[in-house]
Amino acid sequence: MNVSLSRIGAVMLRDFYSLRHNPPYLVEILFWPTLELVTWGCVSLFLATRNFPAAVAGLLGAVLLWQMTSRPQGDLARCFLEDVWARNLVNLYVSPLSTAEHLAGMVLCGLARVMASTAMLALLAWALYGFGVFTLGPALLPYVVTLLAMAWALGVFAIGLVVRFGGSAQAFAWLLAFAVQPFAAVFYPVSVLPGAVQAMAQAVPASYIFEDMRAVLAGTQPSGGRLAMAVLLDLVYLGAAMAFLYRGLRHARASGRLSRFYQ
Numbered sequence: 672m673n674v675s676l677s678r679i680g681a682v683m684l685r686d687f688y689s690l691r692h693n694p695p696y697l698v699e700i701l702f703w704p705t706l707e708l709v710t711w712g713c714v715s716l717f718l719a720t721r722n723f724p725a726a727v728a729g730l731l732g733a734v735l736l737w738q739m740t741s742r743p744q745g746d747l748a749r750c751f752l753e754d755v756w757a758r759n760l761v762n763l764y765v766s767p768l769s770t771a772e773h774l775a776g777m778v779l780c781g782l783a784r785v786m787a788s789t790a791m792l793a794l795l796a797w798a799l800y801g802f803g804v805f806t807l808g809p810a811l812l813p814y815v816v817t818l819l820a821m822a823w824a825l826g827v828f829a830i831g832l833v834v835r836f837g838g839s840a841q842a843f844a845w846l847l848a849f850a851v852q853p854f855a856a857v858f859y860p861v862s863v864l865p866g867a868v869q870a871m872a873q874a875v876p877a878s879y880i881f882e883d884m885r886a887v888l889a890g891t892q893p894s895g896g897r898l899a900m901a902v903l904l905d906l907v908y909l910g911a912a913m914a915f916l917y918r919g920l921r922h923a924r925a926s927g928r929l930s931r932f933y934q
Contacts (some may be wrong), residue, residue: 674775678768682776684751690784705792706875713854729885731802733857736884738789739818742806742824742875746781747774747826748833748844755833770920778823785819807884810893814880817901821876822848824908831916834923859894876901876908 718722754760763773805811826848832840854868855877860920861869872878887893 743822
């Protein structure tokens with residue numbers, strides 16, 4: 672596969688220009704995560720006054736790490752949908768730009784945005800609540816990478832749904848991350864879920880990360896088994912999402928349905 676770094680850079684530059692000329696979206700990127708951090712921070716402080724001090728670190732850590740799934744997934748899908756809304760998708764796919772290059776450019780742009788917003792949230796969590804994200808120690812990097820991989824799998828799958836089923840599937844671009852959140856054990860352990868739901872949680876990579884995060888904050892060492900299971904599930908889902916997207920594109924091109932995005 673011939674991948675051009677210049678074409679990937681062009682996708683990133685285009686998204687940068689789009690963001691620069693869209694101040695409301697820039698405000699949205701910062702507003703919702705900040706609101707979530709402040710809300711859960713107040714809840715955690717309330718629990719701390721009721722002699723649940725471990726809840727402060729657990730909830731704030733969960734809020735910060737969850738941004739690594741919810742934001743990149745939504746950003747990736749939104750970047751694609753902006754081409755759909757602008758009737759530009761057909762123009763992209765008749766150019767030399769490949770699907771892999773298009774995805775790579777959107778992923779890297781989304782990564783830059785989520786890192787910037789998460790860094791701001793981490794500073795806010797430290798300033799307001801005294802919680803430092805580096806409390807997680809060396810486990811922080813694998814947690815972030817694993818959650819990002821899950822976000823990208825969900826984002827690619829959302830794009831595949833839009834390509835396969837058209838504009839009526841756009842709602843999935845905003846719903847997927849929140850649809851899996853109850854099974855990801857973000858704010859509570861898997862053990863509190865009903866038995867059948869626990870089985871579903873075992874299929875969500877994020878559930879292993881948040882379980883491990885709470886264990887680390889409680890003073891234990893990161894579990895290699897949990898991390899390995901999360902990575903394995905991420906690889907399976909990334910492969911399945913890419914296959915679904917490429918199959919949808921082949922079907923759209925063969926049937927001429929890709930042109931509907933130009934109408």
